[in-house]
Amino acid sequence: MTAEITVNLYGGLERYSPEGLRKGNRVPGDQVNTVREVLDYFEIPREEARIILVDGHHASLEDQVNPGKVISIFPLVGGG
Amino acid sequence: MPGWMGKILYIDLSSKEHQILESGEDFYHKFLGGRGLGARLLFKFLETPHTEPLSSRNTLVFSTGPLTATVVPTTGRMTLTTRSPLTGTIFDSNAGGYWGPALKGAGYDALVITGKAETLTRLEINENSIKFVNCPELSGWNNSRTWEHLDQKLPEYQHVYIGPAGENQVYFASVSVGKNRTLGRGGMGAVLGSKNLKAVSLKGSRQPGVADRKRTEKIKEKSLTWLENSPLTASRLEEMGTSMLVNLINEAGVLPTRNFQETQFAGADSISGESLRDRMEASSGSCFNCPIACARQIIGPEGEQAGPEYETIGLLGSNLGISDPELIAKFNQLCNELGLDTISTGSVIACLMELVDRGYFDYQISFASAEGLADLIEDIARRRGLGDRLARGSLRFAREAGHPELAMQVKGLDIPAFDPRGMKGQGLGYITSNRGACHLRANMLNIELLGLPERIDRFTEEGKAALLIQQQDLNAILDSLIVCKFTLFALAEGFYREMLEAVTGVSFPEKEFYAIGERIWNLEKIFNLAVGFQRCDDSLPLRFKVEGGSGPLAGEIVEEEKMLEDYYRIRGWNFSGIPVDETLSRLELREFKHYFLGSDINDS
Incomplete structure (x- = not known):
């Protein structure tokens, strides 16, 4: 198993994916240590990443990310 | 009286008589309009809260608010209040469109309808006349056909009307407002149907007065x-509509899946707003005086149709295990045509699927399969075969099947598409809502998932009661002004008070303003106490209290007793959930005390 982090970019943020992928973007685990570094990896401006979930739990920019984790990043969404 | 028209139209369908009534300022200042005025008028005109919901004596109160039809954005909304056949509680629903402004245009803040017409009837109301028109030829007509007919016949009028589900008194039949807005949830369409009332058409050119035009314009x-x-x-909201929520709700593990047995759905992305946007050509639509334009129109096989909202995707999609967006759009369209609430339709079918899955009920149906579903939905609306039994809602059906715990509802109202195990405040909202499980009395989505205005721990029960109560009271005010809840995404709370003051010229000190919401909440509660609801009815289905969900919800359950205790205390209610004297006095509701004194509830 490769040591990768999975990144989902939703609500239009998929435009920051090199492959234009919404789900299942892969980042080598040794290239990023924190949520902030994941944003930098995809060059997503901070203000666009309004909700960040790591394995479904809300996370902050400084939270550690480890291989095997799934990071989901959303812009401002609403409705209901 | 700027803001209000000061007149209420009362119609008795049995005698074909009407009266125009005037109400005092005090009445309006205490209850505003919309939902508040609806609750107050229901108490006034209903002989007793015990009135059977589908009897001729039940009463429909259509109402507008002091901001309706003014220049303030999103003020095209109207409310309908009655006693619900699905829940037995007091029930109100509000919708956008253009009908609310037309009611004021005809000169009224509210329209009260009671009695029962002999044959299928529609009403034509304008500034000068009220016409009762027999319309047996419209019997059984779908909604789009009915709308086209009315629009062609009376192009200057705005219309509310029911489809076959309403005529056949399905307990979760909706009422259509204009071409594509809906009064959903508690089966108000059935109440119109029980009165043989197919449609109410309105027009008029009157406008509410505005006290301070300059301030209002500002x-x-x-x-x-x-x-x-x-x-x-x-x-x-204009680009994606409410369906933009699907992926977030799924990743957060609160997306109802297979009758809430799971809370994440493998096919979520394919039914998400992003996928719908990519796959279906769409345009947006808006209500009276609204810049948000959240309504999505998609191009379906039979032309333009309303795109499925988030709730519909949850309940007719993931909760049935269905991941084909075209199927969901098709079922959505079918429900809209028949006049069925999509949440309850999805929920009662999911309940049937689980009953069958567990071997408690014999029928050919299974999760993830769309086979026979369109026919079943049609059967519900036409009350044919098994559809006739499902038409009375999930709780009654599951009870008859011997497994009431498999109906995902509170007080008979089906739980919307946010699983309470991952949003504890939302769970408390479901159990305390005066109309049963509902996300619109106080959607904790903003606070618990979106982090607006700031993020709090969604998994804890701690501190949720106080936050929820604040939201419930604020929403009662928004529903009474009436403005769209989506404005909460952009506007500060204090702003609504400013709007009210500018339009009406009446000063509402902050404390008094928020007390209006609390007063409305308590008045609705009194109605429910009067008809016998008790503390034990403020409770979620067993599943949410003993089984965890998927992903982040593994092992998560809702501990409702602790939250409920806080909630009653902060509300100024006793252990049984009855407002204590001090609360009634503070809210000027003492005159309603006799309604629940005779009920079976022990005062402790």
Whole structure:
């Protein structure tokens, strides 16, 4: 198993994916240590990443990310 | 009386008589309009809260608010209040469109309808006349056909009307407002159906007075600027509609899946707003005086149709295990045509699927399969075969099948598409809502998932009661003004008070303003106490209290007793959930005390 982090970019943020992928973007685990570094990896401006979930739990920019984790990043969404 | 028209139209369908009544300022200042006025008028005109919901004596109160038809954005809304056949509680629903402004245009703040017409009837109301028109030829007509007919016949009028489900008194039949807005949830369409009332058409050119035009204009400009500056209300709701929530709700593990047995769905992305946007050609639509334009129209096989909202995707999609967006759009369209609430339709079918899955009920149906579903939905609306039994809602059906715990509802109202195990405040909202499980009395989505205005721990029960109560009271005010809840994404709370003061010229000190919401909440509660609801009815289905969900919800359950205790205490209610004397006095509701004194509930 490769040591990768999975990144989902939703609500239009998929435009920051090199492959234009919404789900299942892969980042080598040794290239990023924190949520902030994941944003930098995809060059997503901070203000666009309004909700960040790591394995479904809300996370902050400084939270550690480890291989095997799934990071989901959303812009401002609403409705209901 | 700026803001209000000061007149209420009362119609008795049995005698074909009507009266125009005037109400005092005090009445309006205490209950505003919309939902508050609806609750107050229901008490006034209903002989007793015990009135059977589908009897001729039940009463429909259509109402507008002091901001309706003014220049303030999103003020095209109207409310319908009655006793619900699905829940037995007091029930109100509000919708956008253009009918609310037309009611004021005809000269009325509210229209009260009671009695029962002999044959299928529609009403034509304008500033000068009220016409009762027999319309047996419209019997069984789908909604689009009915709308086209009315629009062609009376192009200057605005219409509310029911489809076959309403005529056949399905307990979760909706009422259509204009071409594509809906009064959903508690089966108000069935109440119109029980009265043989197919449609109410309105027109008029009157306008409510505005006390301070300059200030109102300023407020309009300011709120438009705010709505344009929030990315949500400026463009995101218009681009994707509410379906943009699907992926977030799924990743957060609160997306109802297979009758809430799971809370994440493998096919979520394919039914998400992003996928719908990619796959289906769409345009947006808006209500009276609204810049948000959240309504999505998609191009379906039979032309333009309403795109499925988030709730519909949850309940007719993931909760049935269905991941084909075209199927969901098709079922949505079918429900809209028949006049069925999509949440309850999805929920009662999911309940049937689980009963069958567990071997408790014999029928050919299974999760993830769309086979036979369109026919079943049609059968519900036409009350044919098994559809006739499902038409009385999930709780009654599951009870008859011997497994009431498999109906995902509170007080008979089906739980919307946010699983309470991952949003404890939302769970408390479901159990305390005066109309049963509902996300619109106080959606904790903003606070618990979106982090607006700031993020709090969604998994804890701690501190949720106080936050929820604040939201419930605020929403009662928004529902009474009436403005769209989506403005909350962009506007500060204090702004609503400013709007009210500018339009009416009445001063509402902050404390008094918020007390209006609390008063309305308590008045609705009194109705429910009067008809016998008790503390034990403020409870979620067993599943949420003993089984965890998927992903982040593994092992998560809702501990409702602790939250409920806090909630009753902060509300100023006793252990049984009855408002204590001090609360009634503070809210000027003492005159309603006799309604629940005779009920079976022990005062402790």
